[in-house]
Amino acid sequence: MIRSARTLDDDLFLRAEVCVIGSGAGGAVAAAELAAGGRDVVVLEAGSHWTKQDFTQREDEMLPRLFEEAGMRQTVDGTITVLQGRCVGGSTVHNLCYCFRTPDPILGLWQEEHGLPELTPAALEPSFQRVEAGLKVKPIREDEVNALNRLIRRGTRKLGWSGLLANHNREGCVQAGYCILGCSYDAKQSMLVTYVPRADAAGARIFADAQVEGIEAQGGRVRRVHARAALADGRPGPRLVVEAPVVVLSAGAVATPDLLLRSRLANRSGRVGRGLHLHPSVMVAGLFDEPIHAYRGIPQSWYVDEFIDLERDPHSGYVLMPITGFPALTGTQLPGFGRAHFRWMRAFAHTAGLLVLLHDRSEGSVEPGASLARPRLRYALRPDDERLLAEGLVHCCELLFAAGAREVLVPYVDEPLVVRPGDDLSLVARRGAAAGTIPIASTHPQSTCRMGGDPRRSVVNAWGECHEVAGLFVADMSVFPTSLGAPPQITTAALADRTAHHVLERWPELARTRA
Amino acid sequence: MSAGELRATRRGFLRLLGASGTLAALARLPAPAARAAAAPAAGGTPFFAPREREILTLVVERMVDTGLPEAPAVRATATIDTIDRLCRSLDPSLTAPLPALLRLVEWGPLLFEGRFARFSALDEAGRDAHLAGWMRSRLALRRAGFLALRNLALLGYWSQDETWPLIGYHGPLLGRRGPAA
Numbered sequence: 001m002i003r004s005a006r007t008l009d010d011d012l013f014l015r016a017e018v019c020v021i022g023s024g025a026g027g028a029v030a031a032a033e034l035a036a037g038g039r040d041v042v043v044l045e046a047g048s049h050w051t052k053q054d055f056t057q058r059e060d061e062m063l064p065r066l067f068e069e070a071g072m073r074q075t076v077d078g079t080i081t082v083l084q085g086r087c088v089g090g091s092t093v094h095n096l097c098y099c100f101r102t103p104d105p106i107l108g109l110w111q112e113e114h115g116l117p118e119l120t121p122a123a124l125e126p127s128f129q130r131v132e133a134g135l136k137v138k139p140i141r142e143d144e145v146n147a148l149n150r151l152i153r154r155g156t157r158k159l160g161w162s163g164l165l166a167n168h169n170r171e172g173c174v175q176a177g178y179c180i181l182g183c184s185y186d187a188k189q190s191m192l193v194t195y196v197p198r199a200d201a202a203g204a205r206i207f208a209d210a211q212v213e214g215i216e217a218q219g220g221r222v223r224r225v226h227a228r229a230a231l232a233d234g235r236p237g238p239r240l241v242v243e244a245p246v247v248v249l250s251a252g253a254v255a256t257p258d259l260l261l262r263s264r265l266a267n268r269s270g271r272v273g274r275g276l277h278l279h280p281s282v283m284v285a286g287l288f289d290e291p292i293h294a295y296r297g298i299p300q301s302w303y304v305d306e307f308i309d310l311e312r313d314p315h316s317g318y319v320l321m322p323i324t325g326f327p328a329l330t331g332t333q334l335p336g337f338g339r340a341h342f343r344w345m346r347a348f349a350h351t352a353g354l355l356v357l358l359h360d361r362s363e364g365s366v367e368p369g370a371s372l373a374r375p376r377l378r379y380a381l382r383p384d385d386e387r388l389l390a391e392g393l394v395h396c397c398e399l400l401f402a403a404g405a406r407e408v409l410v411p412y413v414d415e416p417l418v419v420r421p422g423d424d425l426s427l428v429a430r431r432g433a434a435a436g437t438i439p440i441a442s443t444h445p446q447s448t449c450r451m452g453g454d455p456r457r458s459v460v461n462a463w464g465e466c467h468e469v470a471g472l473f474v475a476d477m478s479v480f481p482t483s484l485g486a487p488p489q490i491t492t493a494a495l496a497d498r499t500a501h502h503v504l505e506r507w508p509e510l511a512r513t514r515a
Numbered sequence: 516m517s518a519g520e521l522r523a524t525r526r527g528f529l530r531l532l533g534a535s536g537t538l539a540a541l542a543r544l545p546a547p548a549a550r551a552a553a554a555p556a557a558g559g560t561p562f563f564a565p566r567e568r569e570i571l572t573l574v575v576e577r578m579v580d581t582g583l584p585e586a587p588a589v590r591a592t593a594t595i596d597t598i599d600r601l602c603r604s605l606d607p608s609l610t611a612p613l614p615a616l617l618r619l620v621e622w623g624p625l626l627f628e629g630r631f632a633r634f635s636a637l638d639e640a641g642r643d644a645h646l647a648g649w650m651r652s653r654l655a656l657r658r659a660g661f662l663a664l665r666n667l668a669l670l671g672y673w674s675q676d677e678t679w680p681l682i683g684y685h686g687p688l689l690g691r692r693g694p695a696a
Contacts, residue, residue, distance in 0.1 A: 057687030060597050060674035064604045072666055078659035176688045184689055234607045291683060327673035327684050332666050337650065338580040338643060345673075346581075349683030373606035414651065436655075 002049050002088060002200060005210040005229035011239040014205070016042040017511065018503070019225045019244040021212050021259070024090020025489050026476035026496040027250030028191035028199060029131060033500035034248075035202035039507065042205045042242050044227050046251070046372075047087035049208035051192070055182035059328040062181040066094050068254075068373075071329070075364070075377045079435035080280060081332075082377060083443045084252055088208050089192030091252070091443070094180050096300040097168040097188060098487035099137045101128050102494070105310035106485055114481040115453020118462045127494040127501070134198075135169035135189045135493070144175060146297025148352050151288070152322045153302045155403030161306035168301070169489075177296045180325070195493075210240055211372060215247060215263040221470035222247045234373075245511035246471045246503060248464075250496065253445040253478040257366045258375045260449065260459075266466040271459050275450055276364035277483040278379055278442035282389055282433050283323055283333060283355040285409040286400030291349045294324040307395065308359060310485055316359055316384070317485065318392045320399065323353040333439050334409075335416040344409060354400055356392030359485035360385050366448050377445075381435050389433035394425045412438050444488050449478035464499035471510065475499045562602040563614065568595060570617040571664075573635055577642045578668035587677045598671040616660050623649070627657075 020031040023045040035041040050065055064070040068084045075082065085091035102124065110116045131137075145153070145165065156163040169189040179188055186193050200206055211230040216223045225247055229237030249256050257273035260266050300322055308317030325333070327348060334344045344351075364379025381389070397408045401421045410417040410428055414437065419425060431437070452458025455467035460479055466472040475496035477488050484491055503510060563571055575598070576589045589595070602610045624630040624637065624645055634645055649661035672678055679686050 057689050058674060060601065060670060063670070064601055069609055070601060070605055072663070074659075077655055078662060178687070232604075234605075293683075293685070295684070327679065327682060328670040331669035331673050337578045337646060337665055337668075339582045342579075342581040342583075345682050347682075371606065371608040374608050 002196070002206040002208055004049065005207045005227070005240055006231060006237060008229055008238040008240065012241070014042055014240070014242045016040050016205070016242055016244045018042070018246045018248060019044065019242040020204075020248045020250060021225065022046075022090060022250035022252065022255070022476065023088050023196055023206070024085060024191060024250060024252060024476065025092050025492040027248065028089065028092075028195035029134075029493045029496040030248045030250060030473075030475045030500045031204050031206075032195040032199040032202065033497055034503060035199045035204040037500070037504040039504070040203070041199065042244065043199060043207065044210040044212050044225065044240065044242065045088050045206070045208050046211045046230060046255070047085070047090075047208065049088040050093075050182065052182070052184050052186050055178070055184040057176070057178040057181055057184060059181065059326050063328075066182055073377075075379050077378075077436070080278065080377075080379055080440045080442055082254070082278070082445055083441065084254060084445065087192075088196060088206070089190050092190035092489060093182050093192050095190070095443070095489060096179050097170055097298075098300060098303070099132070099135070099167040099169050099490050100486040102484065102491040103310045103486055105314040106482065109314040110451070110481045114451065114458065116451060116462050116481065117453075124494055124498065127497040128490065130497050131490060131493040134194055136171045136194075137167050137169050137490070140165045140168050140298065140301040144173065144298050145301050146175065146177070146294070146299070147292050148294035148322045148324055149298070149300070149302040151292065151352050151403045152304070152320075152354060152399065155399040155401075156302070156304050156306075158402040159399060161304060161399070163302055163304040163306070165301055166303045168298070170298075173298065175297045177299060177324070179299055180329075207240065211236075212251070212259060213262070213372065215249070215259060215265055215472065217263075217265055217469050217472065220468070221245070222472040246473065248473045248475050248499065248503075250474070250476040252476050253448045254366050254375050254377065255372070256474060256476055256478045257448040258368050258372065262368050266449075266459055266468045266472065268468055269456055269459060271450055271457065273366040273448050274363070275447045276366055276377065276379060276445060277360050277362070277447045277480070278364065279357050279444035279446070279483065280360055280362075280379075280381065280385075280389070280440050280442050281355045281357040282393060282438050282440055283353050283411070284393060284396045284400065285334070285344065285411065286352045286354065286403065286405035287347050287407050287409070288350050288352060288405055292352055293349050294322075294352055295326055299324045304399070307392065308485060314485070315482070316361055316388065318356050318358045318388055320392065320396060321355050321357055323355045325353070333411060333441075335411045335413055352400065352403070352405065354396045356389055356396060358385060358389055358392070360483050363447075381433075386433055390429050390431075393433060394428050397425050397428060410438070444477065444484070446477035446480045446484060446488060447482065449474050450481045451479040452481055463502040464495065473499050473503065559603070562599045562610065563595075563617075567614045567617045568599070570621050570635060571595060571598065573642065574617070574620060574646070574664055575668040575671060577639065577646055578665050579672040580639075580643075581681060583681065586681055587675065589672065592672070592675040592677060594668075594671040594675055597674055598667050601667070601670065613663070616663065619660070620649070620664070627652075
């Protein structure tokens with residue numbers, strides 16, 4: 001049973017073998033595998049438990065329910081919007097279902113440059129197989145490619161660029177298109193309908209609305225987790241204390257380092273909260289004569305990988321991805337206000353969005369803010385990353401014109417740029433993609449508690465266990481040693497699966513080990 | 516309360532100046548404790564006081580102006596109620612700066628432009644020009660304030676069913692027999 005901590009009448013003290021913090025792509029997998037392996041598991045999730053009955057397909061209702069800061073979380077300078085889930089199931093409830101394994105060259109990079117020889121494709125194969133089966137990952141069918149993605153594919157092929165139909169985690173999809181607002185049909189195989197119920201069925205005690213405030217360690221090993229019921233009005237409710245010899249921290253690449261820093265744990269390296277990668281993305285809007293209604297159907301299925309070659313350069317590159325939204329979210333990505341803004345809103349049904357998603361070298365940081373709800377994210381694009389984003393914008397324009405767009409809006413904040421077929425696109429490259437000049441968004445914050453072999457340069461070891469605190473594991477996107485360069489759902493889940501099986505194999509000795 | 520009823524008072528202006536630095540608050544300094552402590556439960560007391568609500572309405576009207584006669588007027592929709600409900604549902608530390616931000620907009624012509632006028636007393640063109648000043652300000656914090664208000668306005672207005680025909684959005688499928696469009 002999933003219980004809301006808001007229903008607690010009084011403070012609650014629990015003993016468990018494992019306490020999992022978070023229920024997204026990392027936490028849900030860890031909780032389910034550990035519970036299925038016979039461990040007594042408590043899960044603490046800061047967000048609420050919403051189900052398909054709650055997913056109304058309305059932005060005003062779903063954004064505050066499913067997203068941190070109602071989808072308006074930003075870096076401290078206000079230049080980058082960071083979308084993260086806040087609910088049982090985490091970001092998997094609102095993601096768009098792309099499923100990619102960790103690229104082999106990225107694993108190679110992690111092995112060679114980060115002291116992680118264990119992370120070979122072969123070693124990860126069992127975890128990949130388990131999570132792909134668990135999430136029912138399969139290729140998109142041709143009849144599932146919607147009008148937006150068909151357009152983008154048409155443009156890609158016309159230009160002779162490389163692209164592919166991706167794998168997805170869907171079962172019985174009705175192609176409504178509201179994936180980003182939660183699936184009203186339970187067709188998206190998010191953690192909410194896969195691993196969370198499995199953890200529940202295996203006996204895990206799952207608390208929603210349980211905001212973890214700190215982790216306590218003693219004598220070099222983890223001891224307790226301190227949480228409070230997160231009341232609807234933001235006031236702290238009853239306390240919830242979980243004493244466990246193993247804690248799996250899976251709160252995401254923002255909240256995980258925030259909690260470690262607040263708890264003053266595992267940071268002798270100084271790396272907790274450092275090295276933030278965002279996979280920053282910028283988008284353009286192509287206007288077509290015919291209505292596209294891009295919001296209908298599976299939002300993202302086609303994937304343009306022409307501009308990323310990880311074998312040649314595992315450190316950088318970018319992909320192009322179709323993007324759609326509903327009126328309010330779309331509006332926030334368009335420039336200006338009033339009538340100038342409405343000019344673009346009016347073309348909503350005729351608009352195809354295309355974004356550049358950067359495999360970033362730039363690094364930022366996460367620090368605790370005034371409250372747990374407001375961590376401080378800092379991130380500045382390096383000049384080479386800025387150049388790549390700008391190059392990506394040019395390629396987006398080319399692709400949309402090849403697909404038949406009559407004009408393309410590059411939504412610069414000060415003076416939006418409209419280009420038409422035949423225009424000199426070097427103007428786009430010259431205006432660039434500097435932060436603050438164009439809306440930048442991120443849905444993949446990562447790398448803030450890096451995995452590595454050297455405790456002086458990393459926070460956790462190859463199994464996700466903190467170098468300095470025995471029994472404290474991290475299982476979310478924080479552990480990526482570098483930018484992943486691909487959608488992260490499967491990598492996150494597979495690494496969490498691997499961590500969970502490591503804990504099971506080392507039990508009960510692990511529960512007694514000191515750092 | 517109408518725009519004309521928004522009276523400039525010396526006490527109100529002084530309170531604004533002493534309002535613990537709205538822009539700094541926007542920059543993620545700790546939320547004013549009194550407001551956070553007094554935050555009502557969702558579904559309870561409105562987030563915005565009547566005076567703040569009126570300023571917000573005037574701002575939203577300019578943010579989502581379409582120029583189309585058939586466009587639903589902000590005041591004829593539940594736009595402001597939607598924004599109010601959203602603000603009540605968020606952590607108080609996120610929303611606490613908003614009332615002070617609205618007062619700053621109201622007094623903005625005086626504070627930032629040296630004009631003896633309040634935002635609510637300007638005509639539509641004047642309000643647009645003033646908001647454009649926020650949008651293009653060299654102060655990052657002022658631009659952040661603009662974006663916060665713009666995004667709330669967009670979320671509030673474009674979440675109203677009656678606005679969707681303007682842009683060809685067919686709305687949610689739930690409750691329908693089959694996919695549209």
